[in-house]
Amino acid sequence: MHAQIILFDGFDPLDVIAPYEVLYAGGTASGGALSVELVSAEGPREVVSGTGGLVLRATAALDAARPGLILVPGASGRVGEPGEVPDQHAGADEWRPDEFIPVLLGRTLTTELPALLKAAMDNPDVTLGAVCGGSLVLAMAGLLEGRYATTHHLGLDMLDATGVHAVKARIVDDGDLVTGAGVTSGLDLGLYLLERMVGPRIAHAVEELFAHERRGTVWRHQGPAPAGL
Structure with missing residues (x-):
């Protein structure tokens, strides 16, 4: 079993590192039954997070055809006002460390990521996971309409507005879609996915x-x- 965790400009480091460490440890504990890597839509590159300019390296391009798990993190930055519309037309080269989170999430729609995520959702051998604002990335790409999902509590209304059945829960399992709420839920999401995949x-x-x-x-x-109740 293989897990791909996506990096994009402005990603939240904890959304990535918490599930990465859990899944990596699970691979070790299972004698190699699970592997995990960091990927991006663009391929191998240095990707700058939204937290203090911390950089992680994507070692491969996201492969939507590869069976296993694909996990989408949220973004780290300034908290936008409720109902704020992301600027989906700004280029990735305009990213700044003080960006509003909705803008960072919306900017992913200008990359190849939505098409790759659509291909992954159409692949019956792939389970999609998302932490925090990662659910909003999927929802803004039009991929979660009619599905059950969660996200950070500040984004639940936005999730609902895209036609998603927004659930106020720490982890939501909707079959081939498993989502986590606020950033620390990435640790719990990783443990739950590990239980599902390896035992x-x-x-x-x-x-x-x-x-x-x-x-x-x-x-x-x-x-x-x-x-x-």
């Missing part, structure tokens, strides 16, 4: 190694609807 014993071992227990109930559109 609960491996996920539990990584939990113990990281001294972290996954929080909350994973939300699924199953069972009776709650009443009287």
